Amino acid sequence: MIEMPILSVKNLAVSYKTRKREIDAVRDVSFDIYRGENLGLVGESGCGKSTAAYAIVNFLGPNGRVRRGEILFKGEQLRGRSEAELRKLRGADISMVYQEPLSALNPSMRIQDQLAETLITHRNYKKADAFAESLEALKKVYMPDPEGVMRRYPHQISGGQQQRVLIAMAMLNNPSLLIMDEPTTALDVTVEAAVLDLIAELQERYHTATLYISHNLSVVARVSDKVAVMYAGEIVELAPARTIFHNPMHPYTMGLMRCLPDVDAPKGTRTLHPIPGRVPSPANLPNGCIFAPRCEQANNQCSIDHPALIEIEPGHQVRCLRRSKDWKEVQRLWAAAESAPREPEMAQLQLADETVLDVQDAKVYYPVPYKTVGGLVGLEKRQYVHASDDVSFAIKRGRTLGIVGESGCGKSTIAKALVGLEPLFGGKLEFLNVDISKPLSKRHINTIRELQMVFQDPNGVLNPSYTIGEQIAFSLRRFQTVPRNQVRAEVERLLNAVKLDESYYNRLPRQLSGGEKQRVGIARAISTNPAMVVCDEPASALDVSVQAAVLNLLLEIQKTRNTTMILISHDLSSVRFFSDDVAVMYLGRIVEVGPCETIYRPPNHPYTTALLAAVPRPDPDAEPSKIRLGGRVPSAINPPSGCRFNTRCPFKIGEICEQQEPPRRDLGQGHLIYCHLSPEELSKPQIS
Amino acid sequence: MATENLTFPKQTQKAPSGFMEAIRNLAEVIFASPTAIVGLTVVLIWVFIAVFAPVITRYDPLSQDYMLIDKGPSSLHILGTDDLGRDVWSRVAYGARTILMLGPLSVLVAFICGIALGLPAGYYQGWMDEVVMRILDSFMAFPTILLYMIIISAVGASSINVVIAIAIGGAPGIARLVRALTMDIRTREYVSAAKLRGDPDILVMLREILPNCRGPLIVDFLLRIGYAAFYIGTLGFLGLGLPPPTPDWGGMVQEGHSHMTSNVWPVLCATLAIVTLVIGLNMFADGLREESMRYQ
Numbered sequence: 001m002i003e004m005p006i007l008s009v010k011n012l013a014v015s016y017k018t019r020k021r022e023i024d025a026v027r028d029v030s031f032d033i034y035r036g037e038n039l040g041l042v043g044e045s046g047c048g049k050s051t052a053a054y055a056i057v058n059f060l061g062p063n064g065r066v067r068r069g070e071i072l073f074k075g076e077q078l079r080g081r082s083e084a085e086l087r088k089l090r091g092a093d094i095s096m097v098y099q100e101p102l103s104a105l106n107p108s109m110r111i112q113d114q115l116a117e118t119l120i121t122h123r124n125y126k127k128a129d130a131f132a133e134s135l136e137a138l139k140k141v142y143m144p145d146p147e148g149v150m151r152r153y154p155h156q157i158s159g160g161q162q163q164r165v166l167i168a169m170a171m172l173n174n175p176s177l178l179i180m181d182e183p184t185t186a187l188d189v190t191v192e193a194a195v196l197d198l199i200a201e202l203q204e205r206y207h208t209a210t211l212y213i214s215h216n217l218s219v220v221a222r223v224s225d226k227v228a229v230m231y232a233g234e235i236v237e238l239a240p241a242r243t244i245f246h247n248p249m250h251p252y253t254m255g256l257m258r259c260l261p262d263v264d265a266p267k268g269t270r271t272l273h274p275i276p277g278r279v280p281s282p283a284n285l286p287n288g289c290i291f292a293p294r295c296e297q298a299n300n301q302c303s304i305d306h307p308a309l310i311e312i313e314p315g316h317q318v319r320c321l322r323r324s325k326d327w328k329e330v331q332r333l334w335a336a337a338e339s340a341p342r343e344p345e346m347a348q349l350q351l352a353d354e355t356v357l358d359v360q361d362a363k364v365y366y367p368v369p370y371k372t373v374g375g376l377v378g379l380e381k382r383q384y385v386h387a388s389d390d391v392s393f394a395i396k397r398g399r400t401l402g403i404v405g406e407s408g409c410g411k412s413t414i415a416k417a418l419v420g421l422e423p424l425f426g427g428k429l430e431f432l433n434v435d436i437s438k439p440l441s442k443r444h445i446n447t448i449r450e451l452q453m454v455f456q457d458p459n460g461v462l463n464p465s466y467t468i469g470e471q472i473a474f475s476l477r478r479f480q481t482v483p484r485n486q487v488r489a490e491v492e493r494l495l496n497a498v499k500l501d502e503s504y505y506n507r508l509p510r511q512l513s514g515g516e517k518q519r520v521g522i523a524r525a526i527s528t529n530p531a532m533v534v535c536d537e538p539a540s541a542l543d544v545s546v547q548a549a550v551l552n553l554l555l556e557i558q559k560t561r562n563t564t565m566i567l568i569s570h571d572l573s574s575v576r577f578f579s580d581d582v583a584v585m586y587l588g589r590i591v592e593v594g595p596c597e598t599i600y601r602p603p604n605h606p607y608t609t610a611l612l613a614a615v616p617r618p619d620p621d622a623e624p625s626k627i628r629l630g631g632r633v634p635s636a637i638n639p640p641s642g643c644r645f646n647t648r649c650p651f652k653i654g655e656i657c658e659q660q661e662p663p664r665r666d667l668g669q670g671h672l673i674y675c676h677l678s679p680e681e682l683s684k685p686q687i688s
Numbered sequence: 689m690a691t692e693n694l695t696f697p698k699q700t701q702k703a704p705s706g707f708m709e710a711i712r713n714l715a716e717v718i719f720a721s722p723t724a725i726v727g728l729t730v731v732l733i734w735v736f737i738a739v740f741a742p743v744i745t746r747y748d749p750l751s752q753d754y755m756l757i758d759k760g761p762s763s764l765h766i767l768g769t770d771d772l773g774r775d776v777w778s779r780v781a782y783g784a785r786t787i788l789m790l791g792p793l794s795v796l797v798a799f800i801c802g803i804a805l806g807l808p809a810g811y812y813q814g815w816m817d818e819v820v821m822r823i824l825d826s827f828m829a830f831p832t833i834l835l836y837m838i839i840i841s842a843v844g845a846s847s848i849n850v851v852i853a854i855a856i857g858g859a860p861g862i863a864r865l866v867r868a869l870t871m872d873i874r875t876r877e878y879v880s881a882a883k884l885r886g887d888p889d890i891l892v893m894l895r896e897i898l899p900n901c902r903g904p905l906i907v908d909f910l911l912r913i914g915y916a917a918f919y920i921g922t923l924g925f926l927g928l929g930l931p932p933p934t935p936d937w938g939g940m941v942q943e944g945h946s947h948m949t950s951n952v953w954p955v956l957c958a959t960l961a962i963v964t965l966v967i968g969l970n971m972f973a974d975g976l977r978e979e980s981m982r983y984q
Contacts, residue, residue: 019720421880440883448886455877463878465899471878474895478885508709524881 004075005032006176006209007056012069014048014055023283024067025051026233030309033177033226036207040224040241042214042256044543046279048233049213053179056211057090058083074176092122095170099182101162105154111138111165112150118172137168141198144630158632160191164198171202178210184219188406189570190629193614196222197624215543217256218616221245222624226315229253232290233282235309239316241620249318251295259548261577263615266597272577274549278513289321297322354397356532356564357418362427364388364410364417368637385636387413389588390427395532395581400558400565402579402596404572404611408633410588411568412456415534418566419453432531449479449528454554456537458517462509468495468520469505475527494523498553515546519553526557532564540571551578572615576600581670584608587644588636594671603682605673606651643676651677717979724975730968734961738784747775749782749935758951768953770944776954780961782935787965790847791916794854795909801855802862807893809863810870821867824860832857833922840928847930850923854916865908869901907977914969921962937962 014026026048033039041049055066056078071078073094078086090096098104106114115134119125125133131150138146141164149157149165157165163183170178183199184192200223203210214220220227220241227244229237229252237250248254258273277294280286286293292302302321309319365384388410395401403411416422418429420440429436434447455461462471472491476482482490492502498519509517518538525533535554539547551574558565569575575582576596583593584607592605599608613625631648634640640647646657653676662674675682718724737744746764753773760768767776805824809817827835839853873879874897882896923929924938925945932939937958944954 019716416880419884421883440886443886445886448884453880453884455881457877460877461881463882463896463900465902474882474887475885478887521881528885 003034005034005072006074007033007211008070008072008075009052009056010070010072012052012055012071013067014051014060015065015067016051016060017063018283020283024233025064025282026055028309029069029230029233029235031228031235031238033209033211035176035209036203037226038203038210038212038224040212040214040220040227041230042217042220042227043230044215044279044545046232046281047230048282049215049230050181051233052230053181053211053213056179057094057096058086088122091118092173093175094177094179095173095175097163097166097170097178097180097183100186101159101166102154104166105162107154109153110150111152111154111157115150115165115169115172118169122173134168134172137172138165140171141165141168141202143168158191159187160195160632163187163191163195167195167198167202171206171208174206174208176209178208179213180210181213182215183212185214185216189572190406190610190614192219193616193624194628194630196616197628199223200624216616217245217260217544218618221618221620221622222616224620229256232280232285234290234319235317236291236319237317238309243316245618245620249312249316250291250320251297252291255294256544257618259545260618261548261551261571261573263573263576263600263612263617265576266600267577267579270577272548272552274547274552275545278515278546279543289319355394356397356432357566358394358428358430359414359418360392360428360430362388362391362414362417362429363425364413364422365425383637384425386588386639387636388417389639391585391588391590392427393583393590393593395564395566397531397564398558398562399580400567400578402567402569402575402582403585404569404575404582405585406611406633407570408587408636409585410636411585412536413588414585415453415536415566415568419451419534420448421453445479450531452525452528452530452533454518454522454525454533454535454538456541458514458521458541461521462512462517464509467506467508468512472520472524472527475524479528481528490527494527495520497526497557498523499549513546514542515550518542518546518550522550522553522557526561526563529561530563532566534566534568536568537570538567539574540569547574554578572600572611584611587633587639589644590674591645592671592673594667595669598667598669598671603667603673603679605645605675605682606649606677607645610650643674653677717976721975721979723971724979727968727971727973727975730964731972734784734965734968735788737781738788741778741781741785745775745778745781747778749774749778750933751775758947760951760953767957768951770940770951770954771947776940776957779935779940779954780937780957783937783940783958783961784965786847786930786934786936787917787920787962790850790920791913794851794916794920795858795912797851797855798858798912799862799905799909801859803866803898805859806863806866807870807898810867811874811889811893811897813871817867820863824863827856827860832919836919836923837926837928840923845923845928845931847934850920850929853923854919857919858912858916862908862912865904866901869904870897873897873900903980907973910969910973910976914966914973917962917969918966921958 010030012026012029013024015022015024029052031039041053043049054060056071066079112131112134115137116127116130119130119133120127135146135150138149143149143161143164149161154162184195187195196219202208203223212220212224224241227239227241228235229244229250231252237244237248237253244253248257255273255275259275261272262270275294280290286303288303288305289295289298289307292298295302299322305321307319307321309317311317364387366387368383368385370380391414393401403414405411413422417424420436420443423439424437431447431451436443436447440448469488469491472494473487476487476490491505495502495504500516500519512520538554539550542550554565555578557563567575567578579596581594582596582599583590584599584605585591586607592599592608600612604612610627610629613627627650629648634647640658642658642660643649643662646652649657656676662676665673665675665679667673667679673679673682718728751774753769755773756765756769757773758769758771759765762768765775765777767780770776770779805820809820835857836853839856840849843849843852879892879896882892920929921938921941924936925942927942929938930936940954940958948955
């Protein structure tokens with residue numbers, strides 16, 4: 001007997017109404033999920049992954065509808081069911097886990113009530129029984145202190161714990177189908193690793209059919225058995241995970257693999273190959289193959305004929321006209337190019353031994369608002385958030401310092417303090433031998449011009465009210481970089497430098513994609529020809545293919561202009577790709593600093609080890625590490641005494657960690673580790 | 689470095705200039721919303737009446753005809769005459785002029801004051817914010833109409849003073865709105881970028897923050913013109929509006945209401961005029977707001 005799939009989607013088309021017309025966001029999507037199977041749905045943003053998944057439970061919002069196709073759940077048609085019937089199904093037999101755990105939980109209800117509600121509504125449980133079963137569910141997801149968590153409100157537990165609660169809630173009714181929409185995207189890498197462990201384990205134990213949506217190939221590699229790659233509303237390749245990662249056949253899938261920075265490859269040994277162009281809007285699709293305009297292998301035929309999804313070997317479907325043996329040849333060429341020894345172009349061109357920036361014991365504290373009236377008249381002791389505490393480092397000209405750490409570790413704070421956007425509470429900053437410990441308004445305009453910043457959020461980086469050209473020109477006029485009548489020419493030159501053509505001068509920010517906006521942000525930062533640029537997560541809000549292009553661009557700018565850079569990032573892979581030196585921060589302190597290569601191999605600070613262990617690899621066969629961080633980052637108002645990492649350290653020695661500040665251990669080459677463990681102990685295999 | 693990988697496909701269509709595109713977008717939003725169209729039509733009818741008042745009326749709004757006092761509609765006086773024998777239609781049409789000049793003007797003055805107070809309060813926060821907002825709160829503590837009456841009785845009834853009263857009454861609310869918008873926008877990264885080129889605070893506020901408040905401010909502006917028309921009418925009714933014999937809708941209601949039983953036309957026409965204009969402005973503003981939020 002042939003097993004029936006839990007979910008079978010056939011020729012699904014979903015459309016959204018817009019002011020002008022109805023637009024198909026998803027077209028011709030078909031897939032099956034069997035019991036115990038995890039299907040990963042990957043693609044860049046705007047490719048219709050979430051739309052396809054939400055169509056299954058009809059969560060499309062007022063202006064979306066399923067236009068064509070069938071959705072068979074256990075053999076029954078879901079399409080066209082009434083809202084009441086679907087509601088019965090959702091939460092009972094089909095469950096969802098959302099991206100943003102905090103907004104998926106009701107902030108005014110205790111965890112126990114939210115969990116119990118599912119059982120009471122769908123299975124008519126009595127309250128006491130529902131509580132008991134909810135507690136069991138929390139234990140199943142390895143929630144630390146489940147009894148305590150039951151009585152708490154969502155904001156009182158950490159992001160990882162919130163996501164565990166959501167997973168527990170989704171599993172409560174033993175659903176046949178679990179839909180997970182980017183469940184780890186909002187989490188820190190260390191927390192993500194633990195949640196992925198959990199998902200993989202639950203999968204093994206309960207055999208729930210799962211649809212797993214993610215933009216992150218490495219995450220999908222960790223949890224999925226089958227992978228469907230979506231591009232602009234269509235599935236372009238569908239295959240078992242191993243095949244997708246080791247033997248991809250569609251140029252888009254191959255392109256996605258080629259633009260991932262590799263945490264295991266040192267700087268200069270790899271280049272990233274971004275996919276040119278951007279995902280077309282569903283309102284404006286090209287004729288023929290939708291990927292053809294961005295495809296390096298496309299020929300004339302590709303822009304005329306629309307390829308069908310064809311099974312080239314059992315279980316491996318590809319939507320490409322050129323899916324023939326010549327791909328093997330292309331892949332071999334690419335592989336050869338990758339492995340060819342690279343000329344040492346990255347070896348520093350002119351490494352003057354000049355220190356550009358010297359940071360000594362920098363402290364950035366934020367005052368906590370007074371809780372009582374007494375505070376206003378000085379009766380309450382002022383409390384501070386210790387966002388950055390005694391941070392010291394120095395950067396030589398032309399080098400890049402990467403600063404890594406989880407969110408809340410103070411890396412962005414220190415970046416803002418450097419450029420003067422946050423006042424310094426204590427310590428000293430020296431830039432080009434000028435003291436810049438004072439706020440921005442007191443700095444000399446020449447200092448400001450030499451120290452610029454690239455921001456994180458592509459949507460916030462440009463003022464929506466002015467054209468691209470005007471915004472760059474503001475900067476040129478302020479610093480009088482060029483004479484007034486040459487401003488326009490200079491703006492166009494800068495646009496070219498970031499690979500945008502002159503027509504962008506008159507465009508408004510909302511006409512640009514995220515990656516293009518980020519390029520304009522970079523053009524603005526380098527318009528003054530600064531000696532140093534601080535990049536605060538410049539690529540983390542972008543899609544992988546665009547991320548690679550932005551990182552490549554920054555690297556090129558650094559090479560041609562010999563700019564010193566600081567790269568703030570939570571992504572250890574892109575830091576390794578980009579940086580010469582790396583500083584690892586935890587809770588406002590630097591725990592390890594040194595040349596890039598020393599950070600990515602033992603001996604490491606235990607925190608660095610945990611961070612590295614948590615990075616997912618784009619390889620389904622990679623053995624997941626056993627080292628996981630528990631708990632949450634403690635409050636920075638009252639940071640733990642002694643070593644700040646002692647509350648979460650997997651290798652804590654004992655009381656010494658809680659009582660004494662860790663000693664500075666110099667391992668040579670500028671590699672410093674702040675830990676009570678000696679370098680010899682840190683090198684031991686169970687630690688590294 | 690593979691440079692050819694980085695080039696973006698050139699877009700064929702020419703980028704339209706910012707201003708024309710803004711107009712086109714606005715028209716698109718208005719025409720997508722039936723509410724906005726109806727509101728705009730009503731408002732435009734009143735604007736038309738106000739602009740062409742001398743053309744579309746037969747009599748001077750001030751000229752009195754003692755032979756025709758408190759008469760109903762006739763072929764000569766389509767809406768009848770009032771207690772002094774003045775043509776009601778002329779007075780309504782010229783009254784539209786008054787209200788459509790004083791309304792927007794007073795709201796404009798209120799906006800200038802409100803922005804001048806709210807923008808720095810939201811930008812600097814801290815003690816400055818506290819001081820400004822507490823003073824404005826004390827203004828808001830008065831019932832609006834009472835506040836107007838206090839101001840008008842202190843400075844006397846004239847069209848300038850009506851503008852001043854409505855500006856003072858409206859500024860605190862506008863300041864609060866601007867402050868809230870500013871507090872949100874000041875955290876955007878383009879504001880940091882402006883600071884990072886050493887722009888002085890005033891430039892950051894006016895160039896980076898204020899233009900991006902415009903959406904909510906435009907809607908608020910339209911709504912407030914409606915309220916202003918309403919309050920000008922109320923002040924006129926209380927005898928605190930424009931001094932007679934200026935044609936003023938509120939004043940017409942006030943003069944006519946004592947002998948409403950014998951001739952209802954002056955009161956009815958003036959009231960309908962106020963009601964349609966206020967509703968028209970409100971519908972226009974609401975339609976704009978709803979439509980511009982719909983597809984986000």
